[in-house]
Amino acid sequence: MIQTLEEMIRRFCAYGLELKDSDGFTHDWCTLIPALELAYKTFIHASTGKTPAMLEKGWNPKLPVDNLKKDLVDIHPTASSFKLLLDKVRHHANKSMNDAFEYAKQKWDKSHKTPEFKVGDLILVSTLNFNNIKGPKKLKDSFAGPFIIKALHGTNAVQVELSGELENKNPALLFSLVKHYTSSDKELFPLRNEKPLEVPHWIKVRIKRYSKS
Numbered sequence: 001m002i003q004t005l006e007e008m009i010r011r012f013c014a015y016g017l018e019l020k021d022s023d024g025f026t027h028d029w030c031t032l033i034p035a036l037e038l039a040y041k042t043f044i045h046a047s048t049g050k051t052p053a054m055l056e057k058g059w060n061p062k063l064p065v066d067n068l069k070k071d072l073v074d075i076h077p078t079a080s081s082f083k084l085l086l087d088k089v090r091h092h093a094n095k096s097m098n099d100a101f102e103y104a105k106q107k108w109d110k111s112h113k114t115p116e117f118k119v120g121d122l123i124l125v126s127t128l129n130f131n132n133i134k135g136p137k138k139l140k141d142s143f144a145g146p147f148i149i150k151a152l153h154g155t156n157a158v159q160v161e162l163s164g165e166l167e168n169k170n171p172a173l174l175f176s177l178v179k180h181y182t183s184s185d186k187e188l189f190p191l192r193n194e195k196p197l198e199v200p201h202w203i204k205v206r207i208k209r210y211s212k213s
Helices: 002-014 029-041 052-057 077-111 201-212
Strands: 122-126 143-153 157-161 172-174 178-180
Touching: 002 029, 002 077, 029 052, 029 077, 122 157
Parallel strands: none
Antiparallel strands: 122 143, 122 178, 143 157, 157 172
């Protein structure tokens, strides 16, 4: 959220927003920043379905357009010019917010793609939450394995057949704590010895069952 606000303010201030009213007074981003705050407080967020002002205060502040009487015959030129200025600033503020939200969404989606796992896949398990692994903590491997996926729990967790030092650990792990295992290339690493992992018979049976269905 903080990064999104930072990106929103940067876009609002960095694109040369400078307006003049009917009296010739120049308004730059320093004097117009309250308009960005008002636009943000009255913007409906997709995650909550409500505005920040409604969640914080329980009511939405009135916008300048809400206080203008539309049935007036004669409107003072200064008031009309001020309304146009507010409309331009609010439009620019809304565009800055939408661009910032879209940029944050694209950045998140790019680095948080949901991996695809199935029963029988070989994976590596993160050792982030495992504190009793032998050896110096600083030299501890970031991932251990490979291990075999025993079952899937919904769309965000797997159950792993753990062994060795991790045998007594909770076998249910989130997708964020596991990753696919890729064996070494024998031509590139001829001296690297990898012990063949024996797949239990019950897993072979389950894989055949899933492949037929």
